[in-house]
Amino acid sequence: MVILSKEIGITVKKASDLSEWYTQVVTKAELADYSPMKGFIVLRPYGYSIWESIKEHLDSRLKESGHSNAYFPLLIPESFLKKEASHFAGFTPEVFWVTHAGENLLSERLAIRPTSETIINDAYSRWIRSWRDLPLLINVWNSVLRAEITATKPFLRTSEFLWQEGHTVHSSKEEADQEVMMILGFYRELIEQQLAVPVLAGYKSEREKFVGALYTTTLEAMMPDGKAIQMGTSHNLGQNFSKPFEIKFLGKDEQTYYAWTTSWGVSWRLISAMIMLHGDDRGLIIPPRIAPIQIVIVPIYFKEGSKASIITKAQRVADTLRNAGLRLRLDTRDQYTPGWKFNDWEMKGVPLRIEVGPRDVDRNELTLVRRDTFQKTIVNDVRLVEQTKKCLEEIQTSLYTKASDALKASIRQAENYEHLRKLLDEKGGFVRACWCESEECEDAMKTETGATIRTLPFDDESVFAACVKCGRVGKKVVYLARAY
């Protein structure tokens, strides 16, 4: 058999070079490919199927809670972006500008959306007249572009990314607050329960909040190299957009009010955290609940004589599990050996392998092999569905528990600034510290340590010390980290 390039496994250890390991996993598991244009990647079918899994899960939560999908134009006139000044200032350095249509110079240059607040709020101002039209709960699945000048990293640093952006309008601040927190809850459920990625939840600082927001809430995960990833954010935009865009409504009291808006999003970044957190030296490990393929069935025959009965049994196993609602692939490709298939599906992170060999046929048994621990279990045919489901749940729980333990272990408390620097340099992670709430200290810490305030936790933790930077009165507990 010809050795194809894709048959070669990952050539570095995850623990020794996470960055190179990540790039190899992403490309060799065929999740994504680099594109000839710097900053742009191709999401290949296997990677897209993971995104579809994420999408389906979140989309049904959003629909159940009254949100609808819609689509807004890709291009936004420069004058729109400018309507909310800080928003414009924040995004304009990374905007791709369209200047020509065919041979014709456009009268106003158009931005490819870096996010859609402006064009969406403009439409809302035409659609909303009275309290009867509220709340307006819309979500969009699209791609946005923000020029990325540093090295491309699939799913993490790309000039174009797939995401969803939600944009809602409410009649009061309280209702907008509730929306923001409900969405953050959906995100947390998706990230922790489906992707098995534990997170810290809280507010962003004024400096780190979304440009144009009243406040931003965030979910932050920790990677094995001690760097944090921002997983999802949900913003209360206050009346910062409703005023310049004139989103007004007639209340039940016949008075006119400015509305309150929110926006929120998660992107394909979610996939990067899942890869880095769960993968091992053989490749990806995808948590069963989100895995596009939860089980791969590999028939094993060395003599042609046993082939027919083995294939028949493998087919029966596939039918049984599919009828039980499980997502699986029966790999009957004749051009590859079982060993090659094991490597291939391990690289792709399918959480459970079922082997069907001659002995399994003779004894009415099956062999289950866990992707995360490689533990083998012999299961009697009659207990197939029950044992398979149990095994998938165990993998899900085990991945989450391991990651959750690692997150907890990564959090250390800084007594003073030297200690903070030492903790960050030692092995990164989240550093818990007190902060005086001045932007001066925040900026200095970022410049001097490379770490940012990732979040101010929701649960009002009592301040335990002076500001870690200036030694003045500590006002807030914060979690700092270097981040992707």
Place this chain on the structure above:
Amino acid sequence: MVILSKEIGITVKKASDLSEWYTQVVTKAELADYSPMKGFIVLRPYGYSIWESIKEHLDSRLKESGHSNAYFPLLIPESFLKKEASHFAGFTPEVFWVTHAGENLLSERLAIRPTSETIINDAYSRWIRSWRDLPLLINVWNSVLRAEITATKPFLRTSEFLWQEGHTVHSSKEEADQEVMMILGFYRELIEQQLAVPVLAGYKSEREKFVGALYTTTLEAMMPDGKAIQMGTSHNLGQNFSKPFEIKFLGKDEQTYYAWTTSWGVSWRLISAMIMLHGDDRGLIIPPRIAPIQIVIVPIYFKEGSKASIITKAQRVADTLRNAGLRLRLDTRDQYTPGWKFNDWEMKGVPLRIEVGPRDVDRNELTLVRRDTFQKTIVNDVRLVEQTKKCLEEIQTSLYTKASDALKASIRQAENYEHLRKLLDEKGGFVRACWCESEECEDAMKTETGATIRTLPFDDESVFAACVKCGRVGKKVVYLARAY
């Protein structure tokens, strides 16, 4: 009650001004809205839910037949577009060009994809090595941009549109031929069986085929004003892209071959044909199989006393029908009268209304009202599910039959050129004629009559006359029409 602008119905008759009627239906039924930028529209939640219905149907057909979804970059370097010369020449006049990222002038200008053959085939050349990698069957759901200089018409003439583009690679022309025809079959099933829009199927002429294709197959529908709409196309690209993009594979015989590729797409145009064909003076009529909301249940009470029992019954009806797999809305909005609700849901084209009034509660009955005929049927509670399903199927069939009769009636045969012009001017429709296959005649007919050859039918119809234009030997039967 305040009269809102959206309470005002459609102010023109469909038969007297189709164009104005269309615009009003699209905006008043809240399918789409104009955007501040010429050529761009917003797809509102109700319109998007129709697109989602279309998408789900086609997506599952594509997946069942082995296709996977993926995502490719929005921006394409100019040098890529140029690799297939006729393709470039065809698209470049309508391309939106990106020249800057932030403040920086790009070294090469980038096209916003007008279609993705070039960037996708470039990726394929890296992914395909041997016959083991074939066929490669990928589909993409995205939006594409083609600058539209004429007046914007939602779903029909817009500078950005949502669509799917499929791109497949095969080891032989025969396999590519089969793919092209299989996809056209999926499209036809979607368009005729789901959207209830009958079509003519066939080849495009050389002049009208996709730029860069070996040949193009098409489905063409006829609108009430006598103009055709191209509904979907499926192209065999031959080796026209595999050669410049170097898509080669090692055959089982260890020889290297250029691959054969196809591409195919349908867009949100499908929605425009559905609107024009089925709608009436009260608004939209959506065929039940594709309708996001198949049934609206409207409780009717005038005295508060009867409200509780009516709402309870309406709720029970909703649960029963939902459990039977039907898509419905129970409209319990207190701020609107039943009459207002009737108008609203008629405008939105929900195919079936179920009224629950005091008499219906007393008599264990329900009133079903068809959107297409306004025919009322009194149904006993116990036969609810059966009668509702039957009624929805009747509406589906009836819409298709009516449209199919209209399509057939629109086809007339031209004996000579004068006759052709007369038929077109009289009331448009498809004109069946013979053609000598010269581009000269084709061009002249287009210039002089405004009609194009919409299709050359698959079923090898025997030539019945001389070329309708030049009178020389007729070689092919064609269907001509003016088109959107």
